[in-house]
Amino acid sequence: MKVLMVCLGNICRSPIAEGILQHLSDSQGLGWQVDSAGTSGWHQGEAPDGRSQQVAAKYGIDISQQKSRKFTVADFDQFDLIFAMDTSNFNDILKLARNPEDRSKVSMILEQTNPGMNRSVPDPYYEGGFEGVYTMLYEACNAVVEEYHLKAQQH
Ligand code: 4NP
Numbered sequence: 001m002k003v004l005m006v007c008l009g010n011i012c013r014s015p016i017a018e019g020i021l022q023h024l025s026d027s028q029g030l031g032w033q034v035d036s037a038g039t040s041g042w043h044q045g046e047a048p049d050g051r052s053q054q055v056a057a058k059y060g061i062d063i064s065q066q067k068s069r070k071f072t073v074a075d076f077d078q079f080d081l082i083f084a085m086d087t088s089n090f091n092d093i094l095k096l097a098r099n100p101e102d103r104s105k106v107s108m109i110l111e112q113t114n115p116g117m118n119r120s121v122p123d124p125y126y127e128g129g130f131e132g133v134y135t136m137l138y139e140a141c142n143a144v145v146e147e148y149h150l151k152a153q154q155h
Contacts, residue, residue, distance in 0.1 A: 010038030086120035
């Protein structure tokens, strides 16, 4: 499975999501490829925000080597699943979709834990709240593994 996590800057939320899901894949031997991107190119080439690095490190996940990059239309070809952190990321990704197959790959990450509620991961860049962001992404990433790996094994 190839999974892309997307937020606005690709320095706060999606790097944490990438780190968690890659960690779950590696520790469970799933062989998934996980990446992240931002809908803006504002922080292109930058490492994750120090506060994201810190909360991930607290839970044993090193995201310090990640580099911010912008989401591009080619990502629809590279990835099986594309998870948006909030509704504006979701809408910006869908604006680039070329066809129904592209669109079918995109969903809100918190639909994994709160289906039908269209919940967003709050943007912590100005407001803080990195611990809460980590917790909701950890639960959501576990749900992704459950849906796309454990269920797939049962069939
Ligand atoms: P992210 O957070 O989308 O979770 O990476 C943000 C990072 C930077 C900005 C906004 C949100 N910014 O305005 O530069």
